[in-house]
Amino acid sequence: MLQQTPVARVLPVWHEWMTRWPTPKALAAEPSGEAVRAWGRLGYPRRALRLHACATAITERHDGEVPSDHATLLALPGIGEYTAAAVASFAYGGRHAILDTNVRRVFARAVRAEEYPPTATSAAERRLAEALLPELGAALWGVAVMELGALVCTARAPRCESCPIAGVCAWRLAGKPAHAGPARKGQTYAGTDRQCRGRLLAVLRAAHGPVPKAALDVVWDDAVQRERALDGLVADGLAEVLEDGTYSLPA
DNA sequence: TAAGCGTGGGC
DNA sequence: TGCCCAAGCTT
Incomplete structure (x- = not known):
């Protein structure tokens, strides 16, 4: 999430989920569409689908227990490098480098004297994160750097005056030079398939049952784009077409 | 490797 | 007010 x-934004939804589905097995017992519905407006609803698939895989392959091994976690749906490391470290005390957006920014500034990390995670960043990882207390280190990035060394207006490592921060010592190079490409949203998909799925989530196509047609004017987005939702497994031509969340 | 994938809050 | 960005993953 x-x-x-x-x-x-995650917190309230997470509480709902943990009450309703306290274990992977409980979630796996429900249709994937229920996960998509309970996802609400968190965004990127494919994550709901993958979380459901992950719960199913854990139930079938790991007897309902969340694996503690990094490689085993990585093999699960929706679990990438970061999430595998976070679970293995925070939940099980394993020694893994945590490289999320917060940590990457802290390292970029404190070590490399740059305002922002590169767009894609580089091998150099991984090497650095590994090198800085303490032998003992790696989980505490990981959460500490994450929190530093989330609360102090923020993207927009970093609170350097209350930063515990301001004295050794290469970026601050260099006078906080602004990000050099091309501006990061903004993620335009208005008018995109993404927005269209969001509108369509919102209709399916709100309805507790099959929806006639006409109910989907009214939320997006451009018919070509609308059909493409709807096909995409079906292809992704986020929606289903029933025999009578109505649409619903997946069973 | 790069593009695609939602949504809402903060500045 | 728009624009930026947020505990990334998959193809």
């Missing part, structure tokens, strides 16, 4: 989503 936290992938690309602020903690504050």
Whole structure:
């Protein structure tokens, strides 16, 4: 849930989920569509699908227990480098480098004297994160750097005056030079397939049952784009077409 | 490797 | 007010 989503927005949904589905087995017992519905407006609803698939895989392959091994975690749906490391470290005390957007920014500034990390995670960043990882207390180190990035060394207006490592921060010592190079490409949203998909899926989530196509047609004017987006949702497994031509969340 | 994938809050 | 960005993953 936290992938690309602020903690504050995740929290209420997470509480709902943990009450309703306290274990992977409980979630796996429901249709994937229920996960998509309970996802609400968190965004990137494919994550709901993958979380459901992950719960199913854990139930079938790991007897309902969340694996503690990094490689085993990595093999699960929706679990990438970061999430595997976070679970192995925070939940099981394993020694793994945590490289999320916060940590990458802290390292870029404190070590490399740059305002922002590169667009894609580089091998150099991984090497650095590994090199800085303490032998003992790696989980505490990981969460500490994450929190530093999330609360102090923020993207927009870093609170250097209350930063515990301001004295050794290469970026601050260099006078906080502005990000050099091309501006990061903004993620335009209005008018995109993404927005269209969001509109369509919102209709399916709100309805507790099959929806006639006409109910989807009214939320997006451009028919060509609308059909493309709807096909995409079906292809992704986020929606289903029933025999009578109505649409619903997946069973 | 780069593009595609939602949504809402902060500045 | 728009624009930026948020505990990334998959193809």
